């Protein structure tokens with residue numbers, strides 16, 4: 001099969017053997033659509049520590065082609081999406097349903113083979129069946145939606161005044177999800193704002209100048225919500241942070257099933273945030289496009305029915 005592989009410092013499209021089930025709790029999936037994310041670019045560029053050789057990609061949907069004997073709730077030929085994070089399954093965070101906080105967490109496309117390939121093998125417990133009305137393309141968008149839904153876990157008062165900071169699809173998505181969930185006084189950064197005017201600011205970019213501006217925009221006692229996973233440390237000006245007694249709230253993911261449900265909600269508009277699909281062969285073009293312009297999500301299409 002074809003797979004986009006990071007091998008040391010190089011990324012290449014290769015012809016490799018399709019993956020085989022190595023455990024009875026695994027599922028094999030033929031990938032139909034896969035989204036390209038900042039995380040994939042960081043891994044490709046070596047900015048995030050990853051396995052030395054692996055298939056990139058973690059946002060995807062496809063069709064089940066093989067089911068291990070110990071898998072429950074997943075059937076052959078089922079259309080599915082996959083949550084890309086795995087925990088150890090035994091620690092208190094995993095048992096509490098927070099495998100993304102597990103000290104031994106692993107991510108598809110970062111720590112083990114991901115989805116920029118014709119087929120992938122994943123643990124059955126990560127697999128979520130799709131309703132017929134959700135296209136593979138939309139389902140491949142469930143992971144970024146789940147990441148933005150983390151905002152609901154930041155302990156914010158929906159009636160307070162807030163700002164989503166950034167001019168990119170992630171800021172736009174977060175803003176729309178907040179409006180949909182009753183945050184009536186949230187704004188999207190469009191023009192110059194007055195200092196000390198927001199109860200909370202949601203970060204989607206981490207450039208030091210932007211972070212300094214976010215701190216100025218927050219009122220004393222306000223909350224800075226941190227949610228991007230940029231590989232470089234965040235620079236915080238303590239001369240702003242401490243006198244203003246700003247609280248930090250770091251949030252990672254919301255519920256994956258909830259995000260799949262949202263993709264079918266007619267009140268949630270997201271089509272304009274999704275870009276067109278390219279074949280794996282065009283990966284250089286797609287990577288360049290994603291680096292240059294963050295307004296829409298870029299996709300690989302691996303099947304003729306990728307947007308159905």
Ligand SMILES: [Zn+2]
Pocket residue numbers: 037038039058059143144
């Ligand atoms: Zn992602």
Ligand SMILES: [Zn+2]
Pocket residue numbers: 087088089090091092093094095099102103104
């Ligand atoms: Zn664990």
